[in-house]
Amino acid sequence: MSQSRQINVSKNGVPVIAIIALAIVFSAGLFVVGFDQGHIFSLVYGEQAFQDMYLHELTHDMRHAAGFPCH
Amino acid sequence: MKTFLFVIIVIASGTAAGVVQGGMNLIFVEPSLDQAIGIENQHLFAKGEAEDNSEFWIKYDGYRIWQKSGQVLAGAILGASIGSLFGIVFAFSKNSLPGKTTVQKSLILAGIMWLTVYLIPFLKYPGNPPGVGESETVVLRGILYLTFIALSGFGALGFYKLSKKLKTKKLIAVAGYATFIGIAFIVMPQNHDPITLSMDLINSFRMMSAFTVSVYWISLGLFLGFLWNYYKPDKEISSSFH
Numbered sequence: 001m002s003q004s005r006q007i008n009v010s011k012n013g014v015p016v017i018a019i020i021a022l023a024i025v026f027s028a029g030l031f032v033v034g035f036d037q038g039h040i041f042s043l044v045y046g047e048q049a050f051q052d053m054y055l056h057e058l059t060h061d062m063r064h065a066a067g068f069p070c071h
Numbered sequence: 072m073k074t075f076l077f078v079i080i081v082i083a084s085g086t087a088a089g090v091v092q093g094g095m096n097l098i099f100v101e102p103s104l105d106q107a108i109g110i111e112n113q114h115l116f117a118k119g120e121a122e123d124n125s126e127f128w129i130k131y132d133g134y135r136i137w138q139k140s141g142q143v144l145a146g147a148i149l150g151a152s153i154g155s156l157f158g159i160v161f162a163f164s165k166n167s168l169p170g171k172t173t174v175q176k177s178l179i180l181a182g183i184m185w186l187t188v189y190l191i192p193f194l195k196y197p198g199n200p201p202g203v204g205e206s207e208t209v210v211l212r213g214i215l216y217l218t219f220i221a222l223s224g225f226g227a228l229g230f231y232k233l234s235k236k237l238k239t240k241k242l243i244a245v246a247g248y249a250t251f252i253g254i255a256f257i258v259m260p261q262n263h264d265p266i267t268l269s270m271d272l273i274n275s276f277r278m279m280s281a282f283t284v285s286v287y288w289i290s291l292g293l294f295l296g297f298l299w300n301y302y303k304p305d306k307e308i309s310s311s312f313h
């Protein structure tokens with residue numbers, strides 16, 4: 001009885017590392033498509049990135065089509 | 072659970088469903104976007120910020136082609152992102168979800184998440200085509216939208232857990248969630264930005280956009296269900312006991 005329950009628990013266990021990896025993909029992807037206004041490229045290109053808004057322009061149509069506020 | 076396999080099939084199904092959505096958008100949503108951006112261009116000409124000449128249109132057409140291909144790429148990225156959230160929830164809830172097969176279970180979860188993190192937030196804060204919305208309020212609108220999605224998603228999860236703990240019927244959890252989200256719907260501030268385009272254009276944009284997002288959720292449920300059923304990432308330990 002106790003053994004079969006043990007099998008069940010380990011079978012259902014979702015690995016923490018997988019959750020972390022997927023949580024990173026979730027947040028990064030959501031930010032890039034839904035909200036970036038130059039923030040990510042500004043890490044490399046500085047203030048200019050907020051003028052160019054490359055990712056905003058590139059993801060622009062999907063941002064609208066998926067229902068995010070865009071501008 | 073096979074960690075790597077699990078992550079890969081989750082990201083693959085999300086990306087594939089996002090590409091489907093992006094491709095559908097080219098057919099169904101882009102016409103409304105082109106129309107709305109066309110109106111924006113007319114405003115630019117009227118204000119003298121751009122000149123209505125062939126040079127402008129050559130640049131514009133090239134830009135829009137780039138932007139439309141970016142839309143499909145963005146579909147893949149957003150698809151993988153939302154798909155990752157879906158994969159996490161599915162891994163935890165698979166055994167408690169109704170449905171006989173893995174595909175049925177994942178379609179049911181896709182339906183629940185479509186309703187709670189997409190449709191209900193969309194009814195409160197519907198999307199708009201380009202040209203609607205004050206640029207000063209974009210951050211505020213983004214925060215309101217995300218907050219409402221989070222309230223709805225965590226609300227649904229919270230009431231489900233509560234009903235499981237108290238061993239009440241599922242219907243009571245649904246009623247609890249409905250009351251909670253109904254209150255949030257009324258209490259959360261409205262988007263007061265003026266609608267500056269014709270309601271015809273806005274409505275056809277919203278209908279097409281809701282349609283392709285719904286296609287995304289159905290595809291996501293199907294893809295993850297089939298891949299999960301085929302690769303069975305959660306069966307590692309039980310089979311090693313045989």
Ligand SMILES: [Zn+2]
Pocket residue numbers: 060064070071200201202
């Ligand atoms: Zn826009």
